[in-house]
Amino acid sequence: MSNSYDVIVAGVGAMGSAACWHLARRGLRVLGLERFDLGHAMGSSHGMTRIIRIAYFEGSHYVPIVQRAHQLWKETGAAAGMKLLHVTGSLDLAPRGSGEVEASLQSCLDHGLEHEVLDGGEIAKRFPGFQLPEGHHALWQPDGGFVASEKAIYAHVGLAQSRGAEIRTNEPMLDWRPTADGGVEVRTERGSYSAGRLVITSGGWIADAVPALAANVATVRQAIGWFTTRRPELYREGAFPVFILTVEEGHFYGFPLYEHPGFKLGGPHFGREPMDPRDDDRTPSPRQVALIRECLKRYLPDAAGEPLTLKGCVYSVTPDEDFIIDAVPGVAQAVFASCCSGHGFKFASAIGEILADLSTEGRSAFDLAPFSLARFAA
Ligand SMILES: Cc1cc2nc3c(=O)[nH]c(=O)nc-3n(C[C@H](O)[C@H](O)[C@H](O)COP(=O)(O)OP(=O)(O)OC[C@H]3O[C@@H](n4cnc5c(N)ncnc54)[C@H](O)[C@@H]3O)c2cc1C
Known part of the structure; x- marks a missing residue:
């Protein structure tokens, strides 16, 4: 088996599972690495349900992204044959x-x-x-309601696997480094993997992989x-x-x-x-x-x-309760999303797509300025 991929996704929870799907559906060779088993109860996404609200007191700038997420939860559920989105108001x-x-x-x-x-x-x-x-x-x-949270992770992973993604559980990323050819190398206890891009979605552990976040998470x-x-x-x-x-x-x-x-x-x-x-x-x-x-x-x-x-x-x-979605400072081929301050799950389907856009095209259709790491430098 080759140890070389187009994209490695480190952390297959809410955001990472969605990123695996959106990358794999574009025909990319994807490896998802997960610290625990799928749908575990050690992170941020267990407990059966997460609220999705379209009206957003945290800021109007979230609304277009949550509208896209709402649409994707429906589409992904239909593609996976699972009811992920429950509209209750x-x-x-x-x-x-x-x-x-x-x-x-x-x-x-x-x-x-x-x-x-x-x-x-x-x-x-x-x-x-x-x-x-x-x-x-x-x-x-x-239009508000809830998303079935563990089911959503299973749906995203199943769809990603159906397009050839490899998902390895109980195999945490130990460390990673940019390589001279503009890609990345990722090390785990089982070996090392190379890829053109890295998506870091390791939730509560993210500052281990992106030390620049430590001061703000x-x-x-x-x-x-x-x-x-x-x-x-x-x-x-x-x-x-x-x-x-x-x-x-x-x-x-x-x-x-x-x-x-x-x-x-x-x-x-x-x-x-x-x-x-x-x-x-x-x-x-x-x-x-x-x-x-x-x-x-x-x-x-x-x-x-x-x-x-x-x-x-x-x-x-984060200090301002807004998300951070960005590239690792100085390493454009490594992007991350996390630190969602307790209100991120509803967005996961759209954030997976955003991460795929950032990885493949270097940009997103959404204004990500409110979610940049640089805002904390001011
Ligand atoms: C109790 C609770 C209630 C919430 N309610 C809502 C709600 O109603 N609505 C809403 O929108 N949001 C809600 N949230 C927030 C939302 O659930 C989180 O924003 C979201 O789950 C975060 O997803 P994530 O992918 O960043 O983290 P996770 O889903 O935790 O995924 C991170 C994954 O990375 C893995 N990992 C860590 N380190 C490594 C490594 N080195 N290598 C490989 N894998 C690694 C972890 O094991 C984990 O599986 C709630 C959160 C909590 C805790």
């Missing part, structure tokens, strides 16, 4: 005047997205699973849990949307019931606790779990039963 719920609903609304206005602003009475009427404090309002956007622990519901009919898919909820305890996010008997809630989104992904312990922090349970008890009381499953997960966060 999305709610941003926050106190009036706190900024979140207003910022989501602005993104809808900027991009002509269908939406409604709901007051407390309207929220209670449409979604009786919530019991919100006085003064909360919401932005409803009907922190890895933190995030908790998710599934809880016994007293009234599952209120929270079933079709009756209940995905949501982001801002309350005094923090920012939480939840899903309709899906392939698990429990109601899933995660957070607090900004209540982060530093962790080193090299430490194998993924136990969620008792403090975060207590906050999730308090949030359920106060604001979603019919879903506030005993925990059925609790998990911890890694966020890689």
